[in-house]
Amino acid sequence: xxxxxxxxxxxxxxxxxxxxxxxxxxxxxxxxxxxxxxxxxxxxxxxxxxxxxxxxxxxxxxxxxxxxxxxxxxxxxxxxxxxxxxxxxxxxxxxxxxxxxxxxxxxxxxxxxxxxxxxxxxxxxxxxxxxxxxxxxxxxxxxxxxxxxxxxxxxxxxxxxxxxxxxxxxxxxxxxxxxxxxxxxxxxxxxxxxxxxxxxxxxxxxxxxxxxxxxxxxxxxxxxxxxxxxxxxxxxxxxxxxxxxxxxxxxxxxxxxxxxxxxxxxxxxxxxxxxxxxxxxxxxxxxxxxxxxxxxxxxxxxxxxxxxxxxxxxxxxxxxxxxxxxxxxxxxxxxxxxxxxxxxx
Numbered sequence: 001x002x003x004x005x006x007x008x009x010x011x012x013x014x015x016x017x018x019x020x021x022x023x024x025x026x027x028x029x030x031x032x033x034x035x036x037x038x039x040x041x042x043x044x045x046x047x048x049x050x051x052x053x054x055x056x057x058x059x060x061x062x063x064x065x066x067x068x069x070x071x072x073x074x075x076x077x078x079x080x081x082x083x084x085x086x087x088x089x090x091x092x093x094x095x096x097x098x099x100x101x102x103x104x105x106x107x108x109x110x111x112x113x114x115x116x117x118x119x120x121x122x123x124x125x126x127x128x129x130x131x132x133x134x135x136x137x138x139x140x141x142x143x144x145x146x147x148x149x150x151x152x153x154x155x156x157x158x159x160x161x162x163x164x165x166x167x168x169x170x171x172x173x174x175x176x177x178x179x180x181x182x183x184x185x186x187x188x189x190x191x192x193x194x195x196x197x198x199x200x201x202x203x204x205x206x207x208x209x210x211x212x213x214x215x216x217x218x219x220x221x222x223x224x225x226x227x228x229x230x231x232x233x234x235x236x237x238x239x240x241x242x243x244x245x246x247x248x249x250x251x252x253x254x255x256x257x258x259x260x261x262x263x264x265x266x267x268x269x270x271x272x273x274x275x276x277x278x279x280x281x282x283x284x285x286x287x288x289x290x291x292x293x294x295x296x297x298x299x300x301x302x303x304x305x306x307x308x309x310x311x312x313x314x315x316x317x318x319x320x321x322x323x324x325x326x327x328x329x330x331x332x333x334x335x336x337x338x339x340x341x342x343x344x345x
Contacts, residue, residue, distance in 0.1 A: 004046030004108035004128050009077045010140075011036055011044060011052070017069055021060045028055060046108055046131065053136035057170075064174035066136045070143020071150065078105055080212055087208045091152050092199030095122050098145065101216050103223060110239055111141075112189070120196050125165060125189040127238040129287035135166045138190040139175065145192055146179075152201040153194075157181045161193040167292060186292075188242050229255075229265050230276060237280040242303045248273045281305065282319050289328055297324050 015036050018025040029036050032048050032055075053066065075082040081101045088094035095113050099122060102111035108131075112123040124141050126134055142162070149160070162175065163184035169175070176183045224232065236254060240246045251273075252262040266272055281304050288300050301312035316324045 004126075004131065005043040006046050006049045006106040007078060008042040008044050009079070010049060010105070012077050013069075013073060014052075014056075017072075018056055018060075021056075021062075021065065023056050023059050025056075028052060031055075046106065046126070046128065050126070050131050050134050050137050053140065054133055057136045061171045062174055063139070063169050063171045064178040066139035067143040067146065067175050067178065070140045070145075071147045073140075073144050073147065075144060075147065081105060081216065084209065084212050084216060085148070086203070088203050089208075090199060091149065091201045091203055092120065094148050094203050095120070095145070095199075098122075098148070101220065104216065104219055107223075108235070110189075115196060115199070118196055119161075119193045120199055121191050121193045123189040123191040127235060129238070129283045132287055132290055135164065135170065138164060138166075142190055142192055148203070149192070149194060149198070152203060153198055159195050161191075163187040163191050163193075165190055165291075228269075229262075230269055230271050233262075233266070233273065233276050234280055237277055238284070241280060241284050241305060246277050246305055278315070278319075281315070285316065285324070289324065289331065293328070293332065300324070 011034065015025045018028070025036070028034075029052070032052055034044060034048055034052060057066065075086060081098075081104060084101065085094050085097045088097055092115075099111040099113035102109070102124075108128040109124070109126045112121070114121050114123075122145055124138060124145075126137065157179045158181055160179075160181055161184065162179065162181060165185075165187055167186045169183070169185065173183070227235070232255060233251065236251045237246055240251070244250075248262065249259045252259045255262065257265075263273065266276075284304055285300070288295070288303065292300070297313065298309040301309045304312065306312040306315070313323055316322075316327070320327065322330075
């Protein structure tokens with residue numbers, strides 16, 4: 001799952017949108033070796049897709065542009081998932097389906113949908129920590145979600161909340177001004193939070209197809225079963241880092257097996273759960289040192305699941321023969337980021 005691909009349909013329309021902002025879309029695609037003409041029914045590497053948007057963003061320099069691009073995107077192009085989402089009877093049903101089937105559109109990522117007493121939250125983030133910088137993909141994806149919400153609640157965004165994993169807006173507060181609501185930054189994932197009362201509002205933009213729903217559910221199951229066990233563990237570990245304790249029993253249960261069975265299957269691949277966790281934490285550390293250059297080492301240690309600052313520093317030094325502070329100094333000096341390597345056990 002960490003290889004990362006996205007449905008080529010996500011690139012449809014950019015050849016029209018970007019030139020209006022002074023961006024040569026064809027030149028950009030040529031540089032990244034992306035074929036826009038044949039992408040609709042294919043797959044594109046997730047790193048290339050994100051880089052495509054980020055390079056365009058540096059030329060456009062308008063924070064709301066990619067959000068608005070998501071709002072004008074034709075969801076039915078995401079065949080067949082878009083049609084199934086649009087056939088939902090209620091907004092809550094549409095958001096739940098979009099989250100449930102999102103992995104079929106884009107892997108190495110997560111789309112979550114949760115509900116509490118007052119709010120419903122739909123969250124999005126790329127889990128592969130090697131893909132950075134990244135923010136335009138989040139603005140585009142949440143823009144698509146926003147289109148679903150706006151189809152039933154129009155412009156009542158003063159009752160909604162939007163937060164991003166980016167520490168601060170890059171080019172002003174265009175999204176806040178556009179939505180007429182405050183946007184938060186520095187979250188663990190990119191999210192839209194709406195009043196729970198909105199979930200029962202009707203959608204029904206297309207007729208329901210129970211057969212298609214069964215097919216999509218089967219595809220999600222097949223996708224997970226066909227994923228190599230080490231990659232699936234990595235995916236679940238990255239989902240937990242910074243949000244919940246990384247626990248082998250819990251992850252084994254989520255994979256539908258016992259802790260002992262998971263250990264045996266990993267041993268057959270000459271791997272171990274702790275080794276994968278160490279590797280994932282190392283990769284997440286690199287991301288956090290880049291994403292949050294002003295955060296204290298102690299703060300990063302807690303976020304990465306270490307109970308003590310000293311434990312994190314020792315582990316980091318074991319990985320790369322330097323402390324986190326030394327790594328940060330090297331990176332801030334403008335040198336290429338040092339390559340972190342897990343020390344042999």
